[in-house]
Amino acid sequence: MLRKLLKHEFRATGRVMLPLFLVLLGTAVGANLSVRVLLDTPNKVLDILGGLLIVAFVIAIFGVCVMSMVVMVQRFYKNLLQDEGYVMMTLPVSVHQHIWSKLIVSAVWFALTLIVVGLACLIMAADVGVIHQIAKGFQELFRELYRNLTAYYAINGTALAVEFLVLCFVGCCAMCLQFYASLAIGHSFSSHKMAWSVLWFFVTLFAMQFLGGSGIVLLDETWLHHLLLGWTDNISGMTAMHWSMLALIAGEVLYGAIFYFLTTYFLKRRLDLE
Amino acid sequence: MAVLECKGLSKRYGHTQALDRVDLAVEPGRIVGLLGPNGSGKTTLIKLANGLLTPSEGEILVCGMKPGKESHALVSYLPERTSIPLWMTAGQLLDFYQDFYKDFRRDAAEEMLQHLDISPKQRIKQMSKGTREKVQLIVVMSRAAKLYLLDEPIGGVDPATRDYILSTIIGNYDPEAAVVISTHLISDVEKVLDDVIFINQGRVMLQSSVDQIREEKGMSVDELFREVFKC
Amino acid sequence: MKWQFSNDAPIYAQLIAQIKVGIVSGAFPPGERLPSVRDLATEAGVNPNTMQRALAELERDGLVYSQRTAGRFVTEDKRMIDAAKLGLAENHIKTFLLAMTRLGYQREEILDLLRQETTKEGITDGGSGM
Numbered sequence: 001m002l003r004k005l006l007k008h009e010f011r012a013t014g015r016v017m018l019p020l021f022l023v024l025l026g027t028a029v030g031a032n033l034s035v036r037v038l039l040d041t042p043n044k045v046l047d048i049l050g051g052l053l054i055v056a057f058v059i060a061i062f063g064v065c066v067m068s069m070v071v072m073v074q075r076f077y078k079n080l081l082q083d084e085g086y087v088m089m090t091l092p093v094s095v096h097q098h099i100w101s102k103l104i105v106s107a108v109w110f111a112l113t114l115i116v117v118g119l120a121c122l123i124m125a126a127d128v129g130v131i132h133q134i135a136k137g138f139q140e141l142f143r144e145l146y147r148n149l150t151a152y153y154a155i156n157g158t159a160l161a162v163e164f165l166v167l168c169f170v171g172c173c174a175m176c177l178q179f180y181a182s183l184a185i186g187h188s189f190s191s192h193k194m195a196w197s198v199l200w201f202f203v204t205l206f207a208m209q210f211l212g213g214s215g216i217v218l219l220d221e222t223w224l225h226h227l228l229l230g231w232t233d234n235i236s237g238m239t240a241m242h243w244s245m246l247a248l249i250a251g252e253v254l255y256g257a258i259f260y261f262l263t264t265y266f267l268k269r270r271l272d273l274e
Numbered sequence: 275m276a277v278l279e280c281k282g283l284s285k286r287y288g289h290t291q292a293l294d295r296v297d298l299a300v301e302p303g304r305i306v307g308l309l310g311p312n313g314s315g316k317t318t319l320i321k322l323a324n325g326l327l328t329p330s331e332g333e334i335l336v337c338g339m340k341p342g343k344e345s346h347a348l349v350s351y352l353p354e355r356t357s358i359p360l361w362m363t364a365g366q367l368l369d370f371y372q373d374f375y376k377d378f379r380r381d382a383a384e385e386m387l388q389h390l391d392i393s394p395k396q397r398i399k400q401m402s403k404g405t406r407e408k409v410q411l412i413v414v415m416s417r418a419a420k421l422y423l424l425d426e427p428i429g430g431v432d433p434a435t436r437d438y439i440l441s442t443i444i445g446n447y448d449p450e451a452a453v454v455i456s457t458h459l460i461s462d463v464e465k466v467l468d469d470v471i472f473i474n475q476g477r478v479m480l481q482s483s484v485d486q487i488r489e490e491k492g493m494s495v496d497e498l499f500r501e502v503f504k505c
Numbered sequence: 506m507k508w509q510f511s512n513d514a515p516i517y518a519q520l521i522a523q524i525k526v527g528i529v530s531g532a533f534p535p536g537e538r539l540p541s542v543r544d545l546a547t548e549a550g551v552n553p554n555t556m557q558r559a560l561a562e563l564e565r566d567g568l569v570y571s572q573r574t575a576g577r578f579v580t581e582d583k584r585m586i587d588a589a590k591l592g593l594a595e596n597h598i599k600t601f602l603l604a605m606t607r608l609g610y611q612r613e614e615i616l617d618l619l620r621q622e623t624t625k626e627g628i629t630d631g632g633s634g635m
Binding site: 001004007008011012015079083084085086087089090091092093094190268269270271272273 | 287288321324325326327328342343344346347349351353355356357358359361366370373374375
């Protein structure tokens with residue numbers, strides 16, 4: 001059943017996201033054209049047109065990023081907590097499957113957004129001399145940085161990069177779940193559901209930061225602190241880096257798990273559709 | 275075995291008692307009217323049976339199961355308001371129902387759509403309010419479910435649509451399945467019902483068969499209702 | 506057939522009466538197969554169980570009979586249909602007489618009035634009824 005949920009979820013979101021991607025790629029082509037041809041002409045009108053095309057490209061990048069967030073929140077809210085919830089919440093599927101389908105689809109769109117934005121930038125930059133030079137500069141900078149880091153700290157750069165990507169991905173999912181949990185809690189109230197949802201978002205944000213912060217403070221000068229101190233004496237920089245990355249990932253997973261639990265609880269036990 | 279059973283079922287919203295120790299059982303093969311004035315607890319009862327609410331006390335069982343994904347597969351539910359996804363076309367809606375419900379009879383649904391001159395290519399968003407309700411009724415009645423829960427199926431539709439809805443309900447009659455129709459428009463549904471349940475302020479006031487009421491009281495259910503709920 | 510229901514009597518009883526009229530008047534001819542319970546119920550806009558009950562009662566009276574697989578048929582027994590016809594007629598007359606006596610008419614006056622009315626309307630014997 002999860003597969004069927006995913007299929008329909010992709011259908012429902014794809015009809016918004018895919019056209020947006022197309023628009024973005026379109027504006028990238030336009031911006032590329034503009035930089036290579038239009039901005040170089042003495043013709044004022046073409047000049048202005050070129051400027052506008054570049055502005056459109058920037059807006060499109062921004063728009064696609066924002067929309068992937070909006071679609072993530074809006075699908076959960078409209079599909080499960082508003083009128084459509086009557087149909088969705090009475091399907092022969094579990095609440096867990098509902099949440100996973102929403103989460104997986106959102107994560108996929110986030111990843112695709114990243115890829116498409118990257119692709120759009122490549123298109124925009126193709127055959128443009130100035131940008132090529134800038135890009136080359138950055139490329140060299142990163143390569144140098146990478147080489148030096150690897151040599152100096154004996155860091156496995158590739159592993160770190162993978163860990164960083166995983167961290168971003170898990171962080172994204174945790175953020176989605178935080179949105180879901182806030183919406184689910186807010187919509188268990190009988191009125192002002194959206195206002196409560198927003199409030200709960202900030203309440204949970206604050207609560208998590210408070211917990212995290214107080215955790216660090218409380219653990220200071222305790223066994224953990226000494227354990228870590230003892231460790232740092234014995235392990236190399238690279239292992240420490242890996243450990244901290246893994247700890248961060250584990251933290252994000254825990255963060256997401258808490259919100260996952262909250263979301264399922266409120267959808268199962270405290271659902272109150274209008 | 276009863277298709278729908280409530281034992282000491284209560285539901286409170288804060289301080290409001292929406293349902294108060296309701297006991298009832300609906301047997302297969304019956305078409306039951308859940309009758310009561312607005313705000314009497316009809317929708318709450320139906321939502322509880324669909325797992326959209328959780329009981330405060332007591333229990334509600336659908337085919338012997340607590341509401342959940344297993345019971346959802348056996349219940350066909352028509353909510354009070356139109357809740358099918360508006361962005362879909364009628365045909366896509368059929369795909370959706372076919373995917374999720376094994377008991378969905380697509381040919382029956384297509385036939386009903388055709389009968390009402392609704393093109394499968396038409397977007398639900400572009401349909402009139404009445405047509406949307408008809409489409410939702412069509413997908414709900416096209417399932418071979420064990421229990422149909424129809425919340426105000428004839429409220430706010432024109433008389434011709436009302437007749438169509440009622441004849442669809444009769445035409446889909448299955449001796450293995452039960453139909454629960456909640457409404458306050460009693461004279462329209464009376465002929466279609468086997469039994470009636472009068473509900474007021476969360477309590478069951480009367481449970482009887484339509485013919486029994488007519489035989490014993492010498493009046494229609496509608497007249498009896500007006501007498502019981504006189505303001 | 507046109508189905509109409511009043512508020513004072515059980516629906517199954519009204520169904521029995523109306524199907525009887527259908528049989529007597531020839532809308533359901535002798536020996537002919539009746540539509541299925543579901544079709545009849547849909548046509549009349551009533552609950553299928555109620556329709557089933559009405560037909561079962563008619564079966565008990567002998568006006569219809571069922572064949573295991575083929576469905577329900579109107580009886581071919583002319584005498585039985587005539588008896589049903591007579592029964593319906595008696596009912597009508599009884600209600601009529603009751604209403605007339607309530608208005609204060611005596612037996613002879615009622616007969617006179619009836620005679621007058623029937624000649625006015627041009628009703629002769631042998632009319633096929635409804």
